[in-house]
Amino acid sequence: MDFFKFNQLPSYIRDKRIKIPFFIMISLLFIILVLSFINNWFVGILMLVLFSVVVGSVIFISNYLVDETNAYISDLSYRIKEGEQEALIRMPIGILLYNADLEVQWVNPYFKKYFQKKDIMGQKVADLHPQLGQLITEAKSEALTTFEWNQRFFDVSVQHDIRAIYLVDTTRYSSIVKTYNDEKIVFGHIFIDNYDEISQSLNDRRKSNLNNFVTNQLTNWAKAHNIYLKWVDDDRFIAVLNRKRLYKIESERFDIIDTVRETTARQNYPLTISMGFSYADEDEKVSNYSDIAMSAQSNLDLALGRGGDQVVVKSKKEQARFYGGKTNPMEKRTRVRSRMVAQALQDLIRESDQVIVMGHKYPDMDAIGSALGIRRIAQMNGKTAYIAVKPEEFSHDIEKLITEVKKNEDIGPFVVNAETLRDKITPQTLVVIVDVHRPSIVCDKEILDKADQVVVIDHHRRGQEFPENPVLVYIEPYASSAGELITELFEYQSNEADPISKIEATAILGGIIVDTRNFSLRTGSRTFDAASYLKSCGADTVLIQRLLKENLKAYLSRSHLLESLEMYYGKLGIATGEEDKNYGTVVAAQTADTMLSMENVEASFVITKRDDGRVGISARSLGEINVQTIMEKMGGGGHLSNAATQLADETVATAKKRLVDILKSIYEPTEKE
Structure with a gap:
């Protein structure tokens, strides 16, 4: 019979640090007992009684401690198990157990109340809710995932083990x-794009009427959407609103810009407006209103850089959202800016x-011609300039152009x-x-990354991607080509x-000829002024025609692409090349231009495999x-x-x-309406 249940105690009580002092104490008592009998038997008897009481007390206390501890643990274990069962049933957390086949094995009542079906045992989790099934198959950790279900929001965690x-x-x-x-x-920030140009030709009464008309249009729009609007200059307003109102306006795609453009056009004063809106990011705890205002101004600058008549909405960390941009940018009537840029x-x-000039990858005639123009301007100012190129990216016409350039010993x-x-x-x-x-x-991006001073001269609508801290930016979307902009710089x-x-x-x-399709698209009076100046400098149009001549292979490739033409929505043409055949960028662009000359084709898209292994899309419209906003959604850009x-890996x-x-x-919602 085990009178001493020390070994039944928990391990932390059976620790040596407790055992050793206990046995030392018993040993000392036993030694004292022996010495007492040696010295005096009467004292020894008393010590024996005392020793027996102590040992008995220790045994009793040990047994009592073991019994009480076991009883406590048993009761606690029972209560924990009972609490677990009650928690699974009553606590406000849904629990679902599934088997290896992703079928429901058990759900607690809290979870079950969110299902419309009562009998869900044995059903696939994905059948109950597709997003739950997706979480099981795709989630790699037990991190919380938030999703919306039946107009309620939930945090969901999957424990895979x-x-x-x-x-x-x-x-x-x-x-x-x-x-x-x-x-x-x-x-x-709200800006009237061409207010100065329109108002210059008006007398005071008409100018006042125009101001009142535009102000009333914007004021009525602001009042309808609960926006605080303040007129701060003849052509500028500021607006203050909240995110909820902004969501509503975005759902209407900022129809005010169409309203202003159409109503003023009917009065022969075609005004367009641009807007930039910004707000604090969701992870910002404290809003810095000065930064928000500056970000809104940057968004307005981006809208104007893209040609105006559009809206840019963006916080600091978000991707920009664009609205409008349905019209070609109007040509400016003043050359003040070109003189200042020059x-x-x-x-x-x-x-x-020194100066290093470069265009884009797979350069066209405009990129090379513009680079040659900047090199000449640098030379006029006494500096050496180099044009950076990659011969492996030359198309057939650029190869011929570079061959002609190399013949000139001063430029080659x-x-x-x-x-x-x-x-x-x-x-x-x-x-x-x-x-x-x-x-x-x-x-060559490495050259751009190493440069401390960068100048940007372009005629494409500005996109969100842009060099950091350029020292000079000259982007004019109204221009037909970069060559037109650079030609104007020669005058100064x-x-x-x-x-x-x-x-x-x-x-x-x-x-200029290539970008305007022989002066038929995106041309203004300044385009012809630039062409006239270049012609006076000896530009050889016969040589241009020779350079732009295509070979028989390119002609047949273009004809082959046209055979794949498919029409969408009665006005959009899409042509595609084979997966295993590469097409030159010029061939794809020329095919897109040719498609526009066909009846009922308002916009054309040519999709081909390029020599670099990527898939290219050339888009054109009348x-x-x-087509710019369409290509931006696919990572590209350009003009309206x-x-x-x-596209890589496509x-x-x-x-x-x-x-x-x-x-x-874009088009199906319009058709349904």
Whole structure:
């Protein structure tokens, strides 16, 4: 019989640190007992009684402690198990257990009340709710995932090892967060794009009437959407609203810009407006209203850089959302800006030790011609300039152009491979990118990254991607080409400088001809002024025609692509190449241009495999359809009527599906209405 249950105690009580003092104490008592008997038997008897009482007490206490501890643990274990069962049934957390086949094995009542069906045992989790099934198959951790279900919000966690799903109703918390975000302040800048140009020709009475008309239009719109609107200048307003109102306006796609444009056009005063709106990001605890206002101004600048007549909505960390942009940008009637840019560019060139010029990847005639123009301007200001190129990216017409350029001993040596220029860059080097403003598609991104001073000269509508901190930006979407912008800069150079050479004038004029399709698209009075100036400098139109001649192979490739033409929505043409056949960028662009000449084709898209392995899409329109915004949704950009994109890790078929899905999202809702 085990009178001493020390070994039945918990391990922390049976620790040596407790055992050793206990046995030392017993040993000492036993020694004292022996010594007592040796010295005096009467004292020994008393000590024996005392020793027996102590040992008996220890045994009794040990047994009592063991029994009480076991009873306590048993009771606690029972209560824990009972509490677990009650919690599974009554606690406000949904629990679902599923088997290896992803079928429901058990749910607690709290979870079950969210299902409309009562008998759910044995059903597939994905059949009960597709997102729950997706969480089981895709979730790699037990992190919480928030989703909406039956107009309620839930945090869901999946515990894969025991195949359990936990669901917590966070609707009240989510509604508080939503209300908080809805009430966040939104700051906006509103600008009348062409107010100065229109008002110059009006007398005071008509100008006042125009101001009143536009102000009334904007005031009525602001009042209808509960926006605080303040007129701060003849052509500028500021707006203050909250996120909830902004969501509503975005759902209407800022129809006020269409209203203003259409109503003023009927009165022969075609005004357009641009807007930039911004707000604090959701992870910002304290809103800095100054930063929000500055971000709104940046968004307005982006809208104006894209040609105006549109709205840009964006916080600091979000991707920009664009609305409008349905019209081609109007040509400005003043050359003040080109004169200011010419002066600023002269100062930058003179302060630099050298200039490097480059266009975009797979350059066209406009990119090369513009680069030659900037090289000449640098030379006029006494600086050496190099044109960075990659010969492996040349198309057939560019190869012929570079061959002609190389014949000129004063220009040829300065057209060099981009790789050889990377090591020549110094902190004083000025890098000028022409006919492009997106860093990802410049001829050589490493040169751009190394440069401390960057100048951007482009005629494409500005996109969200842009070089960091350029020292000079000259983007004019109204211009037909970058060559047109650069030609105007020649007028403000020193008369003592060497005039532009014949081959340079020819290349720049060739770029204008290509970008305007022989002066039929995107041309203004200044386009013809530039062409006239280049012609006076000796531009050879016969040479341009020779350079632009296509070979038989390209002609047959274009004809082959046209055979694949499919029409969508009665006005959109899409042509596709084979997966295993590469097409040149020029062939794809020419095919898109040819499709526009066909009856009922308002916009054309050509999807082909490129020589670099990527899939390219060339998009063109007659102006009614904005192909730029369509290409931006696929990572590209360009003009309202001329845009493109390149897609990596895509096939022609998947690229076509993406394009068709975008077109479907744009045109099918309109048809239903």
